[in-house]
Amino acid sequence: MTTEIYLDSNATSVVLPAAIAAATDAMGQRYGNPSSTHGTGLKAKAILDQARASAARLLGVGPGRLIFNSGATEGIQTAVLSALVALRERRDAGRAIGALLVYGATEHKAVPESLAHWNRLLGLNLTLHKLPVDGNGAHDLAALRAVADQAAMICTMAANNETGVISDLTAIEAVLNETNCNACWMVDCVQALGKLKLDLSSTRIDYAPFSGHKLHAPKGIGMLYVRAGTPFTPLIMGGGQESGQRSGTENMAGIAALGAVLAALERGDTFRTHAExxxxxxRIADSLRAALPGVVFNNPFDKALPTTINFAVPGLSSRELMDVFDAAEVRVSAGSACSSSKAAPSYVLDAMGLPLWRSAGAIRLTFGPLADEATIAAACARIERCGAALRASCLIPSERTAVPHDGLLQLGVEGACSWMVLDAASRSCIVIDPLPEHTTRIEAYVRCQNYQVQAVVCTQPNAGRAQLIAALGRHYNRAADADEYGWPANAAVIAVASGAAASAITVGTQVLACVPGQAQRAYLLGVADGARLPAAAVRFAFSAQITQALRDVSTERTVLCPTRDDGNQLCSGTTSATQAITTADAQLDSAALASFLQAHPDARLIDVREPYEFAAAVAPAPAGRPALSVPLSRLAEYASTWLHEEPAPLVFYCRSGNRSMKAAQCLRRLGHPQAYSLHGGLALA
Structure with a gap:
């Protein structure tokens, strides 16, 4: 039984059971070609005719055309091609045409890209003009009025896919009428179907694309409305299907499924009401407010579809929010699903003028009109679970002091690394090479766990210490003077393995020693033996590079913690150059995992997701075996321990297999031969 709660319906929706049954019937019983005139073909044609009639009634098509196609992208392409071909014909006939292809700044990317594509191929050389929106995402009507007489085509949308903001189509139409604008007008109605009342023939909308998979029909089926008398050029020519308007044998399974959804909309007995x-x-918004302090909603609820919530949380990236929600098996997205894999701010929220932290940290949570009470209640409980996990990891404010962490913590950004040496017993820590980007995170971590920072040291002189020290306030030990690297003047003296004297500072039971004889600063971390730090006791070295001086005071089991990690290797050894590791022999697929664990009862299953993901998780570990939480940020600490133990197989896993592969490769580079990654991660397990 699945524990998944799907809240990404603006990307795609679950298929209505009646739609699945209709598609199955069309494939299994009424499988004929609707262009055939025999009985089997006529049965298929009846499905097509019924679906078209239902859509025509629901959308108020009137004398306009309604063409079945593969979905919204094809509909947009067809509409743009049709309008631009008509413009070229008009221009070639010596008639005036507008100079601008106007589109809303928050349109789906398919719109401006289609405009640019056909504008170039048809040789029109018109100018693409982005119509601005206000802070609520509404089109700037004054800006539209200013360019309406120059517009060759106008593209807006009924409701936005990221924010759910509903366009004032009546006001837009009024502007077009007032200015005597004769440009073709396309309205993207993808998110409107089943959520907004549409009476297309009563408007001057020329083209309206629809996509079935946004409203509980399968992917690959859609519709395009074309107003009566509006120019039309088929995108696909061939067999003459759809009255010659869209050739290619119809997708009868998809049409049957979409017909079932449309029939349900007409009956009014399947989907939730607007009030519900x-x-x-x-309820979801209240849970977000309770779980995530400071949450800000990026869409005005009174001007948006009730099924769309777009939010951001101060101090949290969209990636962190996505990860914790996904661990709790609540499926949400970062902005548009077509671009959520790209680490970039939302262009929709940027166009609304929102600050960068909101557009870059935005999460889109959407449910469909098929949502039920049980799903919403479960979603609210999971959201609260996510909030608790983030509080325990010190990523959001907490009234309680978190359980202190021990050992070594790595923070990375764009190839550079910050390190924290933590001692839970004494509530003290040392920060090494703090990056400005990590100031807020380190300060929150220290404050949340009530640590006292003994020193902030760097491997380069004057490397950004001041910003962190100012942020730490009372949590920074200001008792001793420090040099340009942050090294305390009152540091003790200790002998290292080369016999040379080195200065050292203490954190808990360990010492951090400054490596002597280095042109650049390098540090050693280990447990001293009296006034000596033997090479075998050096667990970690912090340096920009491996040098002979570093090798003289460490062993092959010493883990190098780099100041830069451009190769995304996390850490390496100090005694040899990094070796490339092939992925094939380091991967286990889910089918092989159970037998591998049975053959290796001493194997350890290790979850490398971040602590907040581990805490929020609701699904059991793969193969039903308990797992150890070792996030990549703490891998160096655990790797050092494993290298000093009798080797046992290590099987790493994460959500997708990407992070676990990095962990397996890192351990193999360090000399641990039995490190593996679960291929495809939990997503495919």
């Missing part, structure tokens, strides 16, 4: 959907949104 608003109630669901209010």
């Amino acid at each position: 959907l608003c109630s669901f949104r209010a």
Whole structure:
């Protein structure tokens, strides 16, 4: 039984059971070609005719055309091609055409890219003009009025896919009428189907694309409305299907499924009412406020679809929020699903003028009109679970002091690393090479766990210490003067393995020693033997590079913690150059995992997701075996321990297999031969 709660319906929706049954019937019983005139073909044609008639009634098509196609992208392409071909014909006939292809700044990327594509191929050389929106995502009507007489085509949307903001189509139409604008007008109605009342023939909308998979039909089926008398050029020519408007044998399974959804909309007995959907949104919003202090909603609820919530949380990236929600098996997205894999701010929220932290940290949570009470209640409980996990990891403010962590913590950004040496018993720590980007995170971590920072040291002189020290306030030990590297003037003296004297500072039971004889600063971390730090006792070295001086005071089991990690290797050894590791022999697929664990009862299963993901997780570990939480940020600490133990097989896993492969490769580079990654991660397990 699945524990997944799917809240990404603006990307795609679960398929209505009646739609699945209709598609199965079309494939299994009424499988004929609707262009055939025999009985089997006529049965298929009946499905097509019924679906078209239902859509025509729901959308108020009137005398306009309604063409079945593969979905919204094809519909947009067809509409743009049709309008631009008509423009070229008009221009070639010596008639005036506008100079601008106007589109809303928050349109789906398919719109401006289609405009640019056909504008170039048809040789029109018109100018693409982005129509601005206000802070609520509404089109700037004054800006539209200023360019309406120059517009050759205008593209807006009924409701935005990222924010759910509903466009004032009546006001836009009024502007077009007032300015005597004769440009073709396309309205993207993808998110409107089943959520907004549409009466297309009563408007001057020329083209309206729809996509079935946004409203509980399968992918690969959609519709395009074309107003009566509006120019039309087929995108696909061939067999003459759809009255010659869209050739290619019809996708009858998809049409049957979409027909079942449309029939359900007409009956009014399947989907939630607007009031019920608003109630669901209010409950989810309340849970977000309770779980995530400071949460800000990026869409105005009174001007948006009730099924869309777009939010951001101060101090948290969209990646962190995505990860913790996904661990709790609550499926949300960062902005548009078409671009959520790209680490970039939302262009929709940027166009609304929102600050960068909100557009870069945005999460889109969407449910469909098929949502039920049980799903919403479970979602609210999971959201609260995510909040608790983030509080325990010191990523959001907590009234309680978190359980202190022990050992070594790595923070990375764009190839550079910050390190924290933590001692839970004494509540003290040392920060090495703090990056400005990590100041807020380190300060929150120290404050949340009530640590006292003994020193902030760097491997380069004057390397950004001041910003962190100012942020730490009372949590920084200011008792001793420090040099330009942050090294305390009152540091003790200790002998290292080369016999040379080195200065050292203490954190808990360990010492951090400054390596003598180095042109650049390097540090050693280990447990001293009296006034000596033997090479075998050096667990970690912090340096920009491996030098002979470093090798003289460490062993092959010493882990190098780099100041830069451009290769995303996390850490390496101090005694040899890094070797490339092949991925094939380091991977286990889910089918092989159970037999591998049975053959290796001493194997350890290790979850490398971050602590907040581990805490929020609701699904059991793969193969039903308990797992150890070792996030990549703490891998160096655990790697050092494993290298000093009798080797046992290590099987790393994460959500997708990407992070676990990095962990397995890192351990193999360090000399641990039995490190593996679960291929495909939990997503495929």
